[in-house]
Amino acid sequence: MSRTTRTIAASAALAIAAFGLASPAHANHAPGTTGLYGTADPGYDGVYRQSLAIIGLTSNGVKPSPAAIGWLISQQCKDGSFQEFRADTTKPCDTVDAVNGKGPDSNATSLAVLALMSIDNTNLASNTVMNAVVKAASSAGLWLRKNQHSDGGWAYYAGSPSDSSSTGLALAALSTQAPNRQQPNIVKGSKFLASLIIACGSTDGGALVYQKGSKADGLSSAQGLYGLVGSVPVRAAGKLGPTPKCAGNPANKIASHLSSKLLSNGTLASAFGDGPDYTATATAVVDLSAAGVAKAAVAKALAALKSNAASYATPAAGANPAALGLLLSAAKATGSNPKAFGGVDLVSALVNSEHK
Numbered sequence: 001m002s003r004t005t006r007t008i009a010a011s012a013a014l015a016i017a018a019f020g021l022a023s024p025a026h027a028n029h030a031p032g033t034t035g036l037y038g039t040a041d042p043g044y045d046g047v048y049r050q051s052l053a054i055i056g057l058t059s060n061g062v063k064p065s066p067a068a069i070g071w072l073i074s075q076q077c078k079d080g081s082f083q084e085f086r087a088d089t090t091k092p093c094d095t096v097d098a099v100n101g102k103g104p105d106s107n108a109t110s111l112a113v114l115a116l117m118s119i120d121n122t123n124l125a126s127n128t129v130m131n132a133v134v135k136a137a138s139s140a141g142l143w144l145r146k147n148q149h150s151d152g153g154w155a156y157y158a159g160s161p162s163d164s165s166s167t168g169l170a171l172a173a174l175s176t177q178a179p180n181r182q183q184p185n186i187v188k189g190s191k192f193l194a195s196l197i198i199a200c201g202s203t204d205g206g207a208l209v210y211q212k213g214s215k216a217d218g219l220s221s222a223q224g225l226y227g228l229v230g231s232v233p234v235r236a237a238g239k240l241g242p243t244p245k246c247a248g249n250p251a252n253k254i255a256s257h258l259s260s261k262l263l264s265n266g267t268l269a270s271a272f273g274d275g276p277d278y279t280a281t282a283t284a285v286v287d288l289s290a291a292g293v294a295k296a297a298v299a300k301a302l303a304a305l306k307s308n309a310a311s312y313a314t315p316a317a318g319a320n321p322a323a324l325g326l327l328l329s330a331a332k333a334t335g336s337n338p339k340a341f342g343g344v345d346l347v348s349a350l351v352n353s354e355h356k
Contacts, residue, residue, distance in 0.1 A: 032074075032087045033355045035067030037321035044101065046085035047075050049322040051111035055349055056328025058118040059234035060338050062347055068354055069119060072112060073136045073156060080139035081147075082108040098157035106154045106166045113140045118232035121176070141177050144170050145185050152192030164196045164208045164220040171227030179231075181264035190250065191226050197253050199243050200246035206257030218261065218268035222283035225254040229290045234332045237289035243295045255291050258284045262297040266304035278312045281305060282326040289333035302334050309342030319353035 005301050037053045038040060050072045054064050075082055077093035081104035086093060096103035116137035119125050125133060148154055153162025154170040171189045181190075198207045198216055207216035208224040228251040243263065246256040261268055267276035268284060281311060285301050290296040305312075313323035328346050331338040339345045 009011060022181060032085075033071075034090060034243075035065065035069075035071030036355045037068065037319075037324075037350060037353045039220070039318045039353070040320075041112035041356075042085040044084055045322065047072065047082050047108040047112055048084060049320075049325070051108075052113035052325030052329075053321040054115040054325070055118045055232055056325030056332075057347070057350065058115075058122045058124050059232070059329055059332040061122070061124075061349065062351070063124040064119065066126070067356075069125060069129055072115060073085040073132055076112070076136050076140065077104050080109075080141075081105075082140065083110045095347065096158045097188050098160050101157075103157065105157050106144065107156055107169055109140050109299060110154075110166075110169035110173040112143065113137055114169075114176060114232050116140070117173075117176035122233050128202065128347075133264055144174060148185055148189065152188035152190075154189070161211055162192060163211045164193055164217075165210060165223045167193055168208075168220070168224035168227030171329060172230045174191075175227070175230075176232055190228060193227065196224070197250055198257075200253060200256075206246040206258065206260075207251040207257075215272055216257070218258075218277060219271060219280040219283070221254050221258055222268065222280045222287060224256065225251060225287040225291070226283055228254070229287055231290065234286055234289070234329045236335050237292060237333055239292075240289065240295035240298060241293045242295065242307060243297060244291075246264060248335070251291060252293075255288060255293055259294040259297040262288075262294070262301045266300045276304070276308075278305060278308060278323070282323075282330045285330045286326075286333045298334065302330065306336075306342030309344045309346075313346065314344055314349050319349050321350060321353055324350040324353075 036050060038049055057064050074089045075086055082105045083093050094103040116133050119133050120137060148161045151162050153167040155162050156166045165187050171186055174186055178186060194208050195329050198204050200206055204216035208221040209215060210217045210220045243259045244252050244256045246253050262284060268280040270277040281301050282305055285298055288298050309327055313320050313327055326344050327341055331341050331346065338347050
């Protein structure tokens, strides 16, 4: 997820979140982790992994525990935003420091909104918990709308330029609160994404770049398309159409690029140049299924995800909640069995990783 336009420190934080990497420290040695999924230090990815986990569970009709929902809501800052982790929630959120990857950011906030709205849209919580869910989601959505840039995009951290990944996640989040996608914030954000698509007919035509002047990026393309077509909870796709051509609306162009890459390799490549990016691949499977296209590409990517499910989501270091959540979303989108996904019971692995 690293880009040349990001600082080294911010890139490292994003790498930990995007690819499930974690420091050796374990969350069960840290305060403020009751209800949190996974044992890795939540400093860089707490809200990220909790949100993806909740989305995956609710999409498959599994009710997150009140403690898991409560943990996520407890991380919210006073202004409605989220940062990845606050061990002491009685203290204010950190001041934004993009260089060192600290403070509230749009990605954590967007994913939290998606998780909270997935609970709301499935009614998988008691009335008391649901009241808190709705209040937190509304406040976070308002923060996102207020922090949209004049160019229509969103930045990862305040003070940074707009980028396609952050914009895609913000659009997905706000679209859950405006299902017709005609809200001015969403229209402007969609136009910004369109401005970052590589022209059809060019090398990597249809792909999104992270920021103006950067190269085609698989994760940005997947997260950008998620902003245009994604929804929570994830719905099972019907019959998928053929591979789209690079033409027409922005979503179709991005889908054509993702499809071609998945057809060629089965996975999207890591932006770090170190092999497949299963996070981007799972996101693309959800996207293409939601768009109702690319039957062959989805099938090939799904096979790759199943073949690597154990190493990606349940490595020797312990369950990876973000990966489990994404695979649960991909399972729902493709009609796959979430309890036997590449030999992994995704539901049990995730539920059993919760801190009691």
